[in-house]
Amino acid sequence: MAKIFNLFLTCAGGLEEVCCRELASLKITGCRPAIGGVHFTGDLKTVYRVNLYSRVGIRLLVKIAKYHCSSEDELYNHALKIPWELYLTNRMTFAIHGFVSNSKIRHSKYAALKLKDALADAMRRKYGARPNVDTEHPDVQFNLHLNNNIANLYMDSSGTPLSRRGYRTVLHKASLNEALAAGLLYLTGWDGRSALYDPLCGSGTFPIEAALMAADQAPGLLRSRFGFMGWKHFNRELWESLRTEAQQRIDHSRIPAIFGSDARGDNITLAKRNAKAAGLSGIINWSVKDIRAFRPGGDTGLIICNPPYGERLGDPEQLKTLYRLVGDIFKQHCAGHSAFIFTGNPELGKAVGLRTSAKIPLRNGNIDCRLLKYDLYQGTKKKFPATEKPGDSEPQSQDDQIN
Ligand SMILES: C[S@@+](CC[C@H](N)C(=O)[O-])C[C@H]1O[C@@H](n2cnc3c(N)ncnc32)[C@H](O)[C@@H]1O
Structure with missing residues (x-):
């Protein structure tokens, strides 16, 4: 019988479902959403x-x-009894990350240090030698989550976060x-079949991720390293067979028309380089274009973009002008399409000046963000008068209620 593990997959806040x-x-x-991740x-x-x-x-x-x-005694004494030899030998290396909240032990680094001492002492008692710490490239990465005085100890099977697919060159x-x-x-x-546009594409993340999805190209295929590869009893044969199966699923002919444009030529150069590294050379339509010149080709499709929102780029007044411009272009030239703006600044979202049909709250690191949806019906002409704030007169859609 295969051993069954309790697993926790972390994700950005708001993406648990x-x-x-x-x-x-x-x-x-049997997946159960929690905060910042899911149990299964x-x-x-x-x-x-x-x-x-x-x-x-x-x-x-x-x-x-x-x-x-x-x-700390409880943390140490209990950890002494963990059968560490199931997870590593005394010739392997390890690291421990501590995360502490609402607990009598208050310092994450200190908790991690205590656990490291227990692991080293337990192994030394049994085998006369202990595994070494390597914080850069450990064979096994342990994560200690201490919350409300309950310690949960995990092994990180991913190592480098899965978000780092490996296609980003710079x-x-x-x-x-x-x-x-x-x-x-x-x-x-x-749906993975209709046209997709990102008119502020920067380094091309939306178009590249969309193309990978449409082609059923597993994101992990681009990586050569995962945390579990350093573990005792890494099953290379199983891993290789899964990779081969994933390779066989890739079908680039299923990728619909995907367009990425940006005002800056250096961004488009970077986006092309990233797409090439993702194995998508010549598949996505890239162009250097100011959003003023953006016109989606067909009658329907999805437009998604992530305008700058001030945390890292741009001054507030200029940003408002840009958001207003995006709203004008959507209204005047994108009828028939569904459009989405992802922003970390709800105030800037209001400058778009179009009625949202959904506002979905999310977290990007420690920034509160929104995914704003606009249904650009044929013939939509209404913009909000200057005195009326978007949202004041909106009917509550289901998505609004999760705000
Ligand atoms: C926050 S970045 C987008 C990042 C992108 N999602 C990525 O993952 O790389 C916003 C982008 O908008 C572009 N931009 C700003 N003003 C623009 C305009 N008027 N027309 C077209 N692109 C513009 C910037 O060059 C920048 O690359």
């Missing part, structure tokens, strides 16, 4: 598959212990996290 739906599409049932169970094959296929997940954690712990200073971009695409309900 999306994460469960994605797991269901991988035929993983599965065997080693599930661990490998989720790392390979999840577009929305960030880290897949495998639980190895849970215990009450309201003092980091654009305002690029969206790839897993968040994929989650936002899922939230739009895009």
